[in-house]
Amino acid sequence: QVQLVESGGGLVKPGGSLRLSCAASGFTFSDYYMSWIRQAPGKGLEWVSDISSGGKTIDYADSVKGRFTISRDNGKNSLYLQMNSLRAEDTAVYYCARGRTILVPWGQGTLVTVSS
Amino acid sequence: EIVLTQSPGTLSLSPGERATLSCRASQSVTSNYLDWFQQKPGQAPRLLIYDASSRATGIPDRFSGSGSGTDFTLTISRLEPEDFAVYYCHQYGSSPWTFGQGTKVEIK
Numbered sequence: 001q002v003q004l005v006e007s008g009g010g011l012v013k014p015g016g017s018l019r020l021s022c023a024a025s026g027f028t029f030s031d032y033y034m035s036w037i038r039q040a041p042g043k044g045l046e047w048v049s050d051i052s053s054g055g056k057t058i059d060y061a062d063s064v065k066g067r068f069t070i071s072r073d074n075g076k077n078s079l080y081l082q083m084n085s086l087r088a089e090d091t092a093v094y095y096c097a098r099g100r101t102i103l104v105p106w107g108q109g110t111l112v113t114v115s116s
Numbered sequence: 117e118i119v120l121t122q123s124p125g126t127l128s129l130s131p132g133e134r135a136t137l138s139c140r141a142s143q144s145v146t147s148n149y150l151d152w153f154q155q156k157p158g159q160a161p162r163l164l165i166y167d168a169s170s171r172a173t174g175i176p177d178r179f180s181g182s183g184s185g186t187d188f189t190l191t192i193s194r195l196e197p198e199d200f201a202v203y204y205c206h207q208y209g210s211s212p213w214t215f216g217q218g219t220k221v222e223i224k
Contacts, residue, residue, distance in 0.1 A: 045153075045161065045204055045215040061212055095160055101149060101208035104172060106160035 002026040002105055004096050009110030016086050016114070022079040022096030022107055030054075030074040033100035036081050038092035039109075046092075049081065050100045064090075086114045118142055120205050120216035128224040135192040137219045139205035144185045146209030152181055152190045155218075156201045164203075165190060195221070 008020040035050040049070040069082040097103035119142040148168040153161035165181035205216040
Protein backbone atom coordinates (compact mmCIF):
# COMPACT_ATOMS: atom_id res chain seq x y z
CA GLN A 1 0.00 0.00 0.00
CA VAL A 2 1.01 3.62 -0.43
CA GLN A 3 3.13 4.71 2.51
CA LEU A 4 5.07 7.83 3.46
CA VAL A 5 7.39 7.86 6.45
CA GLU A 6 9.01 11.08 7.66
CA SER A 7 12.14 11.25 9.78
CA GLY A 8 14.76 13.71 10.89
CA GLY A 9 12.81 15.87 13.30
CA GLY A 10 14.12 16.88 16.69
CA LEU A 11 15.15 19.73 18.96
CA VAL A 12 17.29 22.45 17.43
CA LYS A 13 18.40 25.88 18.63
CA PRO A 14 17.25 29.07 16.90
CA GLY A 15 19.46 29.71 13.90
CA GLY A 16 20.23 26.02 13.53
CA SER A 17 19.60 23.58 10.72
CA LEU A 18 17.79 20.31 10.26
CA ARG A 19 17.15 18.00 7.31
CA LEU A 20 13.88 16.12 7.09
CA SER A 21 13.40 13.02 4.98
CA CYS A 22 10.31 11.31 3.65
CA ALA A 23 10.60 7.71 2.45
CA ALA A 24 7.96 6.68 -0.05
CA SER A 25 6.77 3.19 -0.96
CA GLY A 26 3.87 1.47 -2.67
CA PHE A 27 3.71 3.75 -5.72
CA THR A 28 5.91 5.04 -8.54
CA PHE A 29 7.50 7.93 -6.69
CA SER A 30 8.98 9.51 -9.79
CA ASP A 31 5.51 10.02 -11.29
CA TYR A 32 4.25 12.35 -8.58
CA TYR A 33 4.59 15.87 -7.27
CA MET A 34 5.39 15.84 -3.55
CA SER A 35 4.63 18.39 -0.85
CA TRP A 36 5.57 19.40 2.68
CA ILE A 37 2.90 20.77 5.02
CA ARG A 38 3.38 21.74 8.67
CA GLN A 39 1.22 22.12 11.73
CA ALA A 40 2.31 24.13 14.75
CA PRO A 41 1.29 22.62 18.11
CA GLY A 42 -2.45 23.01 18.59
CA LYS A 43 -2.75 25.04 15.40
CA GLY A 44 -3.93 24.61 11.82
CA LEU A 45 -2.19 23.45 8.68
CA GLU A 46 0.25 25.45 6.56
CA TRP A 47 1.55 24.46 3.14
CA VAL A 48 5.35 24.78 3.09
CA SER A 49 6.72 23.66 -0.25
CA ASP A 50 6.23 21.37 -3.22
CA ILE A 51 8.38 19.85 -5.96
CA SER A 52 7.52 18.44 -9.37
CA SER A 53 8.03 14.82 -10.26
CA GLY A 54 11.36 15.47 -11.93
CA GLY A 55 12.46 18.07 -9.42
CA LYS A 56 12.60 20.98 -11.83
CA THR A 57 9.63 22.99 -10.57
CA ILE A 58 9.72 24.06 -6.96
CA ASP A 59 7.59 26.43 -4.91
CA TYR A 60 7.80 27.72 -1.34
CA ALA A 61 5.61 29.56 1.11
CA ASP A 62 6.84 33.10 1.71
CA SER A 63 7.40 32.22 5.38
CA VAL A 64 10.20 29.77 4.49
CA LYS A 65 11.52 31.13 1.18
CA GLY A 66 15.29 31.58 1.29
CA ARG A 67 15.66 29.40 4.39
CA PHE A 68 14.22 26.01 3.37
CA THR A 69 15.16 23.88 0.36
CA ILE A 70 13.06 21.01 -0.95
CA SER A 71 14.65 18.24 -3.00
CA ARG A 72 14.07 14.66 -4.01
CA ASP A 73 15.98 11.57 -5.06
CA ASN A 74 13.81 9.48 -7.33
CA GLY A 75 16.35 6.66 -7.30
CA LYS A 76 15.91 6.39 -3.54
CA ASN A 77 12.15 7.16 -3.49
CA SER A 78 12.85 9.94 -1.05
CA LEU A 79 11.84 13.54 -0.47
CA TYR A 80 13.84 15.99 1.61
CA LEU A 81 13.46 19.34 3.31
CA GLN A 82 16.63 21.17 4.29
CA MET A 83 15.74 23.75 6.92
CA ASN A 84 18.25 26.48 7.75
CA SER A 85 18.11 29.58 9.94
CA LEU A 86 15.37 28.00 11.98
CA ARG A 87 13.12 30.17 14.11
CA ALA A 88 10.84 29.46 17.05
CA GLU A 89 7.85 29.89 14.74
CA ASP A 90 9.06 26.96 12.62
CA THR A 91 8.21 24.63 15.51
CA ALA A 92 5.66 22.20 14.09
CA VAL A 93 4.90 18.70 12.98
CA TYR A 94 6.08 18.42 9.39
CA TYR A 95 4.13 16.16 7.07
CA CYS A 96 5.03 15.01 3.61
CA ALA A 97 2.18 14.26 1.22
CA ARG A 98 1.87 12.84 -2.26
CA GLY A 99 0.64 15.35 -4.80
CA ARG A 100 0.64 19.08 -5.31
CA THR A 101 -3.04 19.98 -5.18
CA ILE A 102 -4.91 16.87 -4.11
CA LEU A 103 -2.79 15.65 -1.21
CA VAL A 104 -3.20 11.97 -0.52
CA PRO A 105 -1.87 10.25 1.44
CA TRP A 106 0.08 12.01 4.17
CA GLY A 107 2.83 10.59 6.30
CA GLN A 108 2.52 10.41 10.07
CA GLY A 109 4.67 13.53 10.52
CA THR A 110 7.89 14.39 12.30
CA LEU A 111 8.13 16.98 15.06
CA VAL A 112 10.57 19.85 14.79
CA THR A 113 11.09 21.94 17.91
CA VAL A 114 13.11 25.14 17.70
CA SER A 115 14.06 26.30 21.16
CA SER A 116 17.09 27.43 23.12
CA GLU B 117 -3.39 34.85 -1.00
CA ILE B 118 -6.84 33.38 -0.48
CA VAL B 119 -7.95 33.34 3.14
CA LEU B 120 -10.34 30.55 4.10
CA THR B 121 -12.60 31.16 7.08
CA GLN B 122 -14.34 28.17 8.60
CA SER B 123 -17.41 28.32 10.79
CA PRO B 124 -18.36 27.49 13.37
CA GLY B 125 -15.14 27.03 15.30
CA THR B 126 -16.71 24.22 17.30
CA LEU B 127 -19.83 22.19 16.59
CA SER B 128 -21.34 20.23 19.48
CA LEU B 129 -23.61 17.47 18.25
CA SER B 130 -24.81 14.00 19.18
CA PRO B 131 -24.23 10.80 17.21
CA GLY B 132 -26.87 10.44 14.54
CA GLU B 133 -27.27 14.18 14.04
CA ARG B 134 -26.44 16.08 10.87
CA ALA B 135 -23.33 18.27 10.77
CA THR B 136 -22.99 21.25 8.46
CA LEU B 137 -19.57 22.90 8.23
CA SER B 138 -18.89 26.08 6.31
CA CYS B 139 -15.79 27.35 4.53
CA ARG B 140 -15.80 30.85 3.08
CA ALA B 141 -13.03 32.12 0.80
CA SER B 142 -11.82 35.72 0.62
CA GLN B 143 -12.00 35.49 -3.18
CA SER B 144 -13.40 33.05 -5.67
CA VAL B 145 -11.67 29.66 -5.68
CA THR B 146 -10.52 28.84 -9.19
CA SER B 147 -12.42 25.93 -10.71
CA ASN B 148 -13.81 25.15 -7.25
CA TYR B 149 -10.49 23.55 -6.38
CA LEU B 150 -11.33 23.05 -2.73
CA ASP B 151 -11.12 19.98 -0.58
CA TRP B 152 -11.88 18.86 2.95
CA PHE B 153 -9.71 16.92 5.38
CA GLN B 154 -10.51 15.17 8.62
CA GLN B 155 -7.92 15.06 11.39
CA LYS B 156 -8.10 13.06 14.60
CA PRO B 157 -5.77 13.66 17.56
CA GLY B 158 -2.25 12.41 16.90
CA GLN B 159 -3.04 11.50 13.30
CA ALA B 160 -2.30 12.98 9.92
CA PRO B 161 -5.12 14.64 7.99
CA ARG B 162 -7.20 12.36 5.76
CA LEU B 163 -8.71 13.56 2.50
CA LEU B 164 -12.51 13.35 2.44
CA ILE B 165 -13.68 15.50 -0.46
CA TYR B 166 -11.82 17.02 -3.42
CA ASP B 167 -12.88 19.41 -6.20
CA ALA B 168 -15.57 20.68 -3.80
CA SER B 169 -17.89 17.71 -4.16
CA SER B 170 -16.06 14.52 -5.15
CA ARG B 171 -15.63 11.90 -2.46
CA ALA B 172 -12.14 10.48 -2.06
CA THR B 173 -11.58 6.75 -2.30
CA GLY B 174 -13.01 4.82 0.60
CA ILE B 175 -14.93 7.73 2.13
CA PRO B 176 -18.46 6.83 3.29
CA ASP B 177 -21.35 8.44 1.46
CA ARG B 178 -22.55 10.18 4.62
CA PHE B 179 -19.86 12.75 3.80
CA SER B 180 -20.75 15.20 1.04
CA GLY B 181 -19.36 18.47 -0.21
CA SER B 182 -21.03 21.30 -2.04
CA GLY B 183 -20.58 24.91 -3.00
CA SER B 184 -18.81 27.07 -5.52
CA GLY B 185 -17.07 30.39 -5.86
CA THR B 186 -16.49 31.60 -2.32
CA ASP B 187 -18.90 29.48 -0.26
CA PHE B 188 -18.41 25.79 0.41
CA THR B 189 -20.02 23.28 2.73
CA LEU B 190 -19.14 19.90 4.14
CA THR B 191 -22.13 17.90 5.33
CA ILE B 192 -22.06 14.76 7.43
CA SER B 193 -25.55 13.34 7.12
CA ARG B 194 -25.56 11.22 10.29
CA LEU B 195 -22.66 11.48 12.68
CA GLU B 196 -20.96 8.25 13.63
CA PRO B 197 -18.76 8.05 16.77
CA GLU B 198 -15.64 8.00 14.60
CA ASP B 199 -16.59 11.28 12.90
CA PHE B 200 -15.83 13.44 15.93
CA ALA B 201 -12.67 15.21 14.82
CA VAL B 202 -11.32 18.46 13.38
CA TYR B 203 -12.15 19.30 9.77
CA TYR B 204 -10.12 21.56 7.51
CA CYS B 205 -10.91 23.03 4.12
CA HIS B 206 -8.06 23.65 1.67
CA GLN B 207 -7.96 25.54 -1.60
CA TYR B 208 -5.60 24.64 -4.44
CA GLY B 209 -6.90 26.96 -7.10
CA SER B 210 -4.49 29.82 -6.47
CA SER B 211 -0.95 29.68 -5.17
CA PRO B 212 -0.10 29.71 -2.36
CA TRP B 213 -2.46 26.91 -1.42
CA THR B 214 -4.14 27.73 1.88
CA PHE B 215 -6.06 26.00 4.63
CA GLY B 216 -8.91 27.12 6.84
CA GLN B 217 -8.36 27.27 10.57
CA GLY B 218 -10.50 24.20 11.21
CA THR B 219 -13.85 23.25 12.71
CA LYS B 220 -13.93 20.88 15.66
CA VAL B 221 -16.90 18.53 15.75
CA GLU B 222 -17.30 17.39 19.33
CA ILE B 223 -19.71 15.11 21.14
CA LYS B 224 -22.50 16.99 22.87
